[in-house]
Amino acid sequence: MEKDIKIIKASVSDLKALQKIGKQTFFETFADSNTDDDMQKYLKQKFSENQLTQELNNPHSAFYFAIIGDKTVGYLKVNWLMAQTEKHDMLALELERIYVLNGFQGKKIGQLLHDKALSIAKNQKSKYLWLGVWEHNPKAIRFYEKNGFVAFDKHIFIVGVDKQTDILMKLML
Secondary structure: OHHHEEEEEOOHHHHHHHHHHHHHHHHHHHHHHOOHHHHHHHHHHHOOHHHHHHHHHOOOEEEEEEEEOOEEEEEEEEEEHHHOOOOOOOOEEEEEEEEEOHHHOOOOHHHHHHHHHHHHHHHOOOOEEEEEEEOOOHHHHHHHHHOOOEEEEEEEEEEOOEEEEEEEEEEEO
16 A cells, blocks of 8 residues: 555645645544534635645745545645744754545555655754644644654644644654
């Protein structure tokens, strides 16, 4: 299965595909833990054409798709320099998003996307890779801990109007 998964960098021409996979994976992952109103507000704001176009055009961010056959099954977003959502260190790389469709979890896709982020961080000579993960997402926390990440702080992540706490984790390189 792993050999059938391609990791491909996304561009502005992939806007619709990014919008689709972004909305679907976020909804699958968090709809049961948030109100419908908060979920819809978040999806409308964070995955609008305007928002994603800005992110795709940012020279300090990159998106990558995980593709099996002709189906996009997951994606990754990384940020560096001023594109980071928290200004911890300009020599760090932020792993902002790794999402995989529910039906494709457990097939090493998340690991391949993580490994891509790690490769980018090493190529950029980053001091560390960091991320925020919702405190009520034990599956993701375990995944990152298994990959060597350790908690170092917290921040607020807003879904709709709900203020949620993310655990900030980092992996020294």
